[in-house]
Amino acid sequence: NAGVMQNPRHLVRRRGQEARLRCSPMKGHSHVYWYRQLPEEGLKFMVYLQKENIIDESGMPKERFSAEFPKEGPSILRIQQVVRGDSAAYFCASSPTSGIEQYFGPGTRLTVT
Amino acid sequence: AQSVTQLGSHVSVSEGALVLLRCNYSSSVPPYLFWYVQYPNQGLQLLLKYTSAATLVKGINGFEAEFKKSETSFHLTKPSAHMSDAAEYFCAVSGRNTGFQKLVFGTGTRLLVSP
Numbered sequence: 001n002a003g004v005m006q007n008p009r010h011l012v013r014r015r016g017q018e019a020r021l022r023c024s025p026m027k028g029h030s031h032v033y034w035y036r037q038l039p040e041e042g043l044k045f046m047v048y049l050q051k052e053n054i055i056d057e058s059g060m061p062k063e064r065f066s067a068e069f070p071k072e073g074p075s076i077l078r079i080q081q082v083v084r085g086d087s088a089a090y091f092c093a094s095s096p097t098s099g100i101e102q103y104f105g106p107g108t109r110l111t112v113t
Numbered sequence: 114a115q116s117v118t119q120l121g122s123h124v125s126v127s128e129g130a131l132v133l134l135r136c137n138y139s140s141s142v143p144p145y146l147f148w149y150v151q152y153p154n155q156g157l158q159l160l161l162k163y164t165s166a167a168t169l170v171k172g173i174n175g176f177e178a179e180f181k182k183s184e185t186s187f188h189l190t191k192p193s194a195h196m197s198d199a200a201e202y203f204c205a206v207s208g209r210n211t212g213f214q215k216l217v218f219g220t221g222t223r224l225l226v227s228p
Contacts, residue, residue, distance in 0.1 A: 004156075033215075042203055042218035043157070056215065091156060093216075100145060100164065100207070100214050104157040 002027065004094050004105035005074075012111045019079040019086070021108045025094030032075045033102060034067060037089040049075060082112045115140045115206045119219035127227050132176075132191040134222045136204035139185065146187040147205040147216065148178055157203065163187060174198070199226045 005024040013019050025032050030051055035043040036059075045059040049069035060067070064082075069075040079086055089109045093102035120135040138144060145164050149157040161172025168180040178189045187204060204219040 006156075035216075035218075040220075042220045043216070045215045045217070048215065093157075095214070101159060101162065102214070102216060103159075104149075106156040109154075 004029075004092055004103050006090075006092050006105040006108050008108060009106060010109050010111070012113060013082045014113055015083055016081050019082050019110055021077040021079075021090050021092075021110070023075040023077070023092030023094075023105060025075070025092075026103055029094035029096055029103070031095045031097065032069050033093040033095075034075075034077050035091045035093065037091060037107075039088070043091060046077075079110075082110070084112050086110060087112045115144060115208065115217045117204050117206050117217055117219035119202075119204050119222050121222055122220065123223045123225065125225040125227065126194045128196055129193050132189070132194045132198065132224065134189040134202050134204075134224065136178075136187045136189065136219060137185050138187060138204075138206045140206060140208070143182075143209060144206045145209060145214070146178075146180060147207070148172065148176070148187075148189050149203045149205060149218075150174075151201045151203065151221075153200075160189070160202075194224075194226050196226050196228070199224055 032049045034046040037043045047067045048056040064080045066078045089107045091107045092105045095102045116139045118137045147162045148160040161170045163180045171177045176191045201221045201223050203221045205216045207214045
């Protein structure tokens with residue numbers, strides 16, 4: 001059973017460009033969570049999605065960030081007009097419908113130059 | 114609101130020595146508690162979780178943690194450190210509501226193991 005997959009693993013963007021991060025949850029998991037880890041800090045919750053629905057986006061910056069989890073395909077975290085402060089590791093996690101345990105992917109390390 | 118405090122951003126031990134990583138939580142309701150390990154440039158792997166009345170929780174790789182409600186603590190221990198234990202360790206808390214389980218993480222403790 002493949003784990004949570006994220007791609008790309010490393011992404012370099014210049015200031016002002018767009019970053020698209022993809023997350024494929026474990027098979028059978030319909031809940032997806034995105035977390036951000038800034039350098040030397042713990043993970044911070046960003047958004048929680050189920051298929052075609054955003055359930056909680058209380059951790060998302062108000063501007064430039066958006067997330068989706070379509071009926072088909074991976075979950076996407078989109079960052080528009082990236083700035084240096086967006087440089088971080090972005091982790092996706094998934095869980096079964098009724099599970100409390102979240103399974104994490106390897107992360108996407110975004111570097112903004 | 115829930116929060117987690119991890120005491121000590123770095124802990125150094127010798128191989129074979131006891132490992133003790135400290136975690137204190139704050140929660141208005143009985144929480145679920147977790148310890149995750151992160152190896153360099155990798156994602157988080159669950160070590161163990163506390164979700165029930167059993168206060169001593171055993172996890173993978175010889176780690177265990179004890180939930181102490183009176184001290185609001187969930188410290189992680191391992192009797193004998195191995196070089197392969199060198200990594201970053203995160204304590205996390207979540208609520209017990211059904212459905213959505215947002216994890217709130219501590220800032221992490223980097224474990225260094227010397228020969």
